[in-house]
Amino acid sequence: MKKYNVKTAISYPKIGAMGKTGTWRIFKPILDKNKCIKCLRCWVFCPETAIKRVDNSVEIDYDYCKGCGVCANVCPVKAITMVKEER
Amino acid sequence: MKTVIDTGNYIAARAALMAKPKVVAAYPITPQTTIVEGIAKYVENGELDAEYICVESEHSAMSACIGAAATGVRTFTATSAHGLLLMHEMLHWAALARLPIVMCNVNRAIGPGWNIWCDENDSIAQRDTGWLQFYCSSNQEVFDTVIQAYKIAENEKVLLPAMVNLGGFILSHTSLPVKVPEQKEIDEFLPPYKPKWRLDVNNPITHGNIIFPDDYYRIRYDMQLAQNNSKKIIKEVAKEWKEKFGTYHGDLVEVYKCDNADLVILAMGAIGAEAKVAVDKMQREGLKVGLLRIRVLRPFPDEEIIRIAKQCNKLLVIDRNISVGNEGALASETRACLKDRVEDANVYGFIAGLGGKDVTYNDIEKMCKMVINKKAGRIEWYGLG
Numbered sequence: 001m002k003k004y005n006v007k008t009a010i011s012y013p014k015i016g017a018m019g020k021t022g023t024w025r026i027f028k029p030i031l032d033k034n035k036c037i038k039c040l041r042c043w044v045f046c047p048e049t050a051i052k053r054v055d056n057s058v059e060i061d062y063d064y065c066k067g068c069g070v071c072a073n074v075c076p077v078k079a080i081t082m083v084k085e086e087r
Numbered sequence: 088m089k090t091v092i093d094t095g096n097y098i099a100a101r102a103a104l105m106a107k108p109k110v111v112a113a114y115p116i117t118p119q120t121t122i123v124e125g126i127a128k129y130v131e132n133g134e135l136d137a138e139y140i141c142v143e144s145e146h147s148a149m150s151a152c153i154g155a156a157a158t159g160v161r162t163f164t165a166t167s168a169h170g171l172l173l174m175h176e177m178l179h180w181a182a183l184a185r186l187p188i189v190m191c192n193v194n195r196a197i198g199p200g201w202n203i204w205c206d207e208n209d210s211i212a213q214r215d216t217g218w219l220q221f222y223c224s225s226n227q228e229v230f231d232t233v234i235q236a237y238k239i240a241e242n243e244k245v246l247l248p249a250m251v252n253l254g255g256f257i258l259s260h261t262s263l264p265v266k267v268p269e270q271k272e273i274d275e276f277l278p279p280y281k282p283k284w285r286l287d288v289n290n291p292i293t294h295g296n297i298i299f300p301d302d303y304y305r306i307r308y309d310m311q312l313a314q315n316n317s318k319k320i321i322k323e324v325a326k327e328w329k330e331k332f333g334t335y336h337g338d339l340v341e342v343y344k345c346d347n348a349d350l351v352i353l354a355m356g357a358i359g360a361e362a363k364v365a366v367d368k369m370q371r372e373g374l375k376v377g378l379l380r381i382r383v384l385r386p387f388p389d390e391e392i393i394r395i396a397k398q399c400n401k402l403l404v405i406d407r408n409i410s411v412g413n414e415g416a417l418a419s420e421t422r423a424c425l426k427d428r429v430e431d432a433n434v435y436g437f438i439a440g441l442g443g444k445d446v447t448y449n450d451i452e453k454m455c456k457m458v459i460n461k462k463a464g465r466i467e468w469y470g471l472g
Contacts, residue, residue: 009298
């Protein structure tokens, strides 16, 4: 990756630069793979890129999912439900 | 090299054309409109290979220039008065992003009451944004400064946006002869822009991400260093231009007949040109009056002002702006830079020409005589009537 020598606010791609942001989560998305139609809307819309494409389906990376619920909202078949975290 | 006769605005458009920006984003506003109108025509008839973005406001115009410049291309825009004020947030952004955008601002009064005439309060209100600020006194200077501004702004020791100011109507709509070099000569003087950072899908980065206090403090400091560095670059570029094309308007300042002067006028923009006529007239009468025309307000030419103040003991500062509640911006900055550095410097601040009120060489002569005859106070509102 090319780095720039200019003093302005530039950041470079890195997984987990802010630590494991999944600990911020209040609600946890649970994917029901039986309902999932693999339309990938959740993968497109996840603002944290915490939904990964795995074997023609998707998986949620709970290390970094902040529980915003966008995926559950955009799912056309309600395959994702938001469940309160118990800690 | 050919000589053309045209208005300050069409000359600014021609200079922008010859600098070959790839993106121009603009919104019309009097008295700037004919600059971007001129550029629109160049794009339409194929003379300029650029993306011309018609935006819905000046805030968007600057945002579009920032986005385009961040992808690594040369950009241009122009505005005036309320348009510049609407851009204010994005002016800070452009400077902190270290994007060498060049913009013409046609100095115009701010309403209410609605007034489209020359007044420098619009650009003075942007002093703290980090932009380099040039003030032109002729159409030739407008042409030369727009091209020079790119070279200065894009210098890796500077990397700051630059604002080229010209007086509403006094220059913007007045035709004057201007020497225009060949495109080939401009291309040699101003090579294609090589960005020092850019947004690139093949090398993804985020710009404008969160930045913690220590780093933020550091990038602000670096902007200050860049402004300081630009002083040397402005001088070098003005010198190079003079050697190549023969025209010269000073660097940070233009020193006009200051040898043996007891009283030196400090003025910006077109009043600086008018003041030359006044100086010539008074010198013929035997009065020891000179002119220090402030061509660049940011970076502030403190060393040049100190040098003049050490040589004469009276400085008459004409401000076509007012920092309401204090005084004219140039007067207060002049006082601040002289304090503790030059003994016995007397600074007389004159507020004049607000809202396009005429400031003729006769007026400037009267101001000088008020100072010479000890009739001038610390701050004078000239011609209140």
